[in-house]
Amino acid sequence: MDETGGVSLMSEIKRASPSKGDIALSANAASQAQTYALSGASVISVLTEPTWFKGTLLDLRLARTAADAAYIKPGSQDYERPAFLRKDFIFDEYQIDEARLYGADTVLLIVAMLSQDRLSALYNYSVQVRGMEPLVEVNNAEEMQRALEIGAKVIGVNNRNLHDFNVDMGTTSRLADMVSGKDVVLCALSGISTKEDVEVYRKQGVGAVLVGEALMRAPEGQTGPFIKNLLG
Numbered sequence: 001m002d003e004t005g006g007v008s009l010m011s012e013i014k015r016a017s018p019s020k021g022d023i024a025l026s027a028n029a030a031s032q033a034q035t036y037a038l039s040g041a042s043v044i045s046v047l048t049e050p051t052w053f054k055g056t057l058l059d060l061r062l063a064r065t066a067a068d069a070a071y072i073k074p075g076s077q078d079y080e081r082p083a084f085l086r087k088d089f090i091f092d093e094y095q096i097d098e099a100r101l102y103g104a105d106t107v108l109l110i111v112a113m114l115s116q117d118r119l120s121a122l123y124n125y126s127v128q129v130r131g132m133e134p135l136v137e138v139n140n141a142e143e144m145q146r147a148l149e150i151g152a153k154v155i156g157v158n159n160r161n162l163h164d165f166n167v168d169m170g171t172t173s174r175l176a177d178m179v180s181g182k183d184v185v186l187c188a189l190s191g192i193s194t195k196e197d198v199e200v201y202r203k204q205g206v207g208a209v210l211v212g213e214a215l216m217r218a219p220e221g222q223t224g225p226f227i228k229n230l231l232g
C-alpha cells in the first residue's frame with residue numbers, strides 16, 4: 001500500500017499477449033515509461049519476453065533510462081521514483097542477473113512454472129545475492145501456500161488462469177484471507193481497468209494492482225489522466 005493507505009499502481013508495458021494477440025505493437029517503451037513515472041505509478045512492469053509479448057530486454061533499459069531522466073527534471077518530482085519489474089518467464093539465476101544489468105529492481109517468479117526447489121533457489125538468489133525482493137505470482141490456494149513457504153513478501157494473485165486465459169476478478173479476493181495479518185504485500189494482477197475494480201481490492205487489503213492492457217489501450221494523451229483516475 002502507498003503511504004496514504006491507498007493502493008499502489010504497477011503499470012505494465014505490454015505490446016501483445018497470448019490471450020489478446022497484438023495490443024499496442026508500435027508502443028515506445030521509453031515514452032510509455034515516462035508517462036507512467038510522471039503520473040504516479042509505483043512500479044513499472046516491462047514485459048521482456050519476445051515471442052508472445054513482443055518485448056525485449058532493451059525495452060527495459062530504455063524504459064528505465066527514460067523514466068529516470070524524466071524524474072530528475074525540475075518540477076517533475078511529485079511522485080516517488082518508480083521501481084522497475086522485469087516481467088518474463090524466469091527459470092534461471094542468469095535471467096535475474098540480466099534483469100539487474102538492464103535496470104530492473106526486481107523480477108517475477110511464477111509458482112506454477114517452477115518446482116518448489118527451483119522456486120526457493122531463485123527466490124533466495126534474488127533476495128540474498130541481488131538484493132531484489134521478487135514478485136511471486138500465484139493463481140490458487142495451493143500456489144499461495146507454496147509462495148508463503150518460501151517466505152515471499154510480495155505475492156501477486158493472477159486473476160488470469162494461465163491454462164485457459166479465463167479472467168476471474170474474484171481470484172484475488174478469494175485468496176486475500178490467506179495473507180491477512182502476515183508481513184506480505186498482496187497484489188492483484190490482470191483484468192483491472194476501472195477505479196471501481198481498484199476500490200474493491202483496496203477494501204480487501206490489496207496493496208497494489210498490476211494493470212497492463214487497459215493502460216496500453218488508453219487513447220493518445222489519455223494515459224496520465226487514466227492513471228490518475230484509477231488511483232483517485
Ligand SMILES: O=C(O)c1ccccc1NCC(=O)[C@H](O)[C@H](O)COP(=O)(O)O
Nearest residue numbers: 017018019020189190191192211212213
Ligand atoms: O496476458 C496474457 O494473455 C497472459 C497469458 C499467459 C501468461 C501471462 C499473461 N499475461 C501476463 C500478465 O500477468 C499480465 O500481463 C498482467 O497481469 C497484466 O494483465 P492485464 O492488465 O489484463 O493486461
